[in-house]
Amino acid sequence: MVFPFDLQHRRDCQSKHAQRSHRIRSLTAYHGPFSVLEREILQKPIQELVQDVQNSATQPIDVLKTYGKVALKAHESTNCLTEVMLESAEGWLKEGSINLKGPLAGIPVSLKDSLHVAGYDSCIGYSMHTNKPVFSPMARTLNDLTYFTRSIVEMKPWNYDYTVHPIPWRHDVEKEFLEKKKLRVGIMRTDGVVDPSPACLRAVEMVEDALRREGHEIVEVDLPHLREILRVASLALNSDGCLTYSSFLRPGEWVDAGAAQLSYLASMWRPTRYLYYLWVKYVRRDALWADLVRDFRPQSAFEAWKLVSQREKIRLAWFDWWEAAEVDFLVTPPNATPAVPHDGMGEAVSSCGYTFMFNLLDYSAGVLPVTHVDKNLDQLPKDFKLSRLNGVARGAYKLYDATAMHGLPVGVQVVGRRLEEEKVLSLMQRVEDALGDDKYELLEID
Structure with missing residues (x-):
């Protein structure tokens, strides 16, 4: 309008x-x-x-x-x-x-x-x-983040917010993983959908090398249901066909480019969507993108409960994997690329697997800055071809430009299991300590 x-x-x-x-x-x-x-x-x-x-x-x-x-x-x-x-x-x-x-x-x-x-x-x-007045903390330093999170929990927020688990801060867990001599670290190099860009992979490798120098055990991991996680999470998050957030829009009001892309896919006429699915799968031969768009529409109550069942099966598979692998934590990229240009999410909206999966699993995760994009170190290989990628990866890599992104921060994601915030913060500290002189340099305020 x-x-x-x-x-x-x-x-x-x-x-x-x-x-x-x-x-x-x-x-x-x-x-x-x-x-x-x-x-x-x-x-x-x-x-x-x-x-x-x-x-x-x-x-x-x-x-x-x-x-x-x-x-x-x-x-x-x-x-x-x-x-x-x-x-x-x-x-x-x-x-x-x-x-x-x-x-x-x-x-x-x-x-x-x-x-x-x-x-x-x-x-x-x-x-x-507007004009109608009416917890996922970020901080400049890891030390501040830990202190702030601990302070909030020690205020016993469950006494005034019914959604908060009544779990006191576990100082023994925090201390255990600050002092544990040898850690077993799983390295997740890809989400199975979009391989990390050279800059993001370099950050993971810097952390891997630093932890190895400290004598910790590095484990290559083979994680279950990676592609399935993106499909289930995407459909579950948008099970209303994007109607809820669209319902607040006034005539003429625009939305984020990524949200607009999702609304467009969800509102496609069903026969048109099916023809698009067939074209993507059999002409473009992109089974992953085809699988995502085929059912991207409002879900019935029956279909929504099927998604819940699939989510729980994925959580069980990850629980079994973690018990067998016996890793203390995972190191992953937080995203396939550094920050994209303004309005770039129209292309890259579906490239969210590195964080999406841990939302679906309900795991504790923290992002730690490690380095900056370097135009000399982080260029794409000379034989790189966008056309070889699946639809999700293509959207992300259309925006990757190491020269234009030079200087942007790049980090890693430290992942623990459910309700392990104290542990994750301690392990983030171990990672930062292991980096030593190579740790991230804060931006100047001037």
Whole structure:
């Protein structure tokens, strides 16, 4: 739907943009270069900052302004902020409503806008959710990530959120895997659908070499149902034919290119989809892509329960595999390629197997940056041909360009079993320690 039926959508977007711009302009204290004190604050681990705030050695307003400056600087480059709450946060400090003796005393956090904060919108990108105010942590360093996650669990969130498992932080597990002398490490080099790009594979190999030098046992793994996982996860996630997220769209409102691609596939007329499936399978001879698109449509209740049954069979197979392999953890690429260009997910939307599979399995996983794309080391082989790839891999590799991506961060994924967050964080620390001087260099704030 186009003009004139998209007027309300346009008005709300313009209103929201204007509101955000006004809030940012009014924060005069958050602009300008970083002071010596602010640089010192940024270099401190959050555990040390918390202690300084609790002991009144550092003022919480200084911490807020420092990280507020970083947030605005990031926004200048990436347009990442939807709601700017810094002025409200200053007010919360002045009125004394902030607990400055707790385990995260004085530490600012950013929230995904699917989480509700009183007085602010939680629009998750839909214009119809603007002007109607209503846990997967990331941190700059691994040390901060561990401290933050531990602190959240030690607050006993199950007492105020019924969805949280009532499992206290297991310090013994954390300590065990920080100190275990010899680890057994499974290396997952591919998800069976899209082989990792040279940059992403190099990061895995750097970690493999580092762990081997430390004397740990490296195991080549043969994992079950890799391609089946992508099929089951894709159909289960989109079992409504993408109708739920589409239902929030107003006339004229656009969506992410990847979401648009999924909606297009799901809404194809059934005979057309079947003809497309036959063409992909027998003319293009791409059985994997054909298998994905054949049933990509709204599923009946009966079909949805069949997917649940298939998921549980996959989980059982992985449980049996892990028991037999006796590995402490897996090292995998987190994605087949580094970050793709803006709007690139229209091509690469189905290339998500390295994370998708662990969502389906409900495993604990953490991503650790290791290195950067190097245009001299990470070029595709001279004999590489896009036409040889399956449909999923082709979408991902259309966007891979080591020269254009030079300098982008590349990491590895550390994977444990279900409800093993303490263990995974400890093993991420072991990986970072093993890398030594080769570990990831943080970006400068200037």
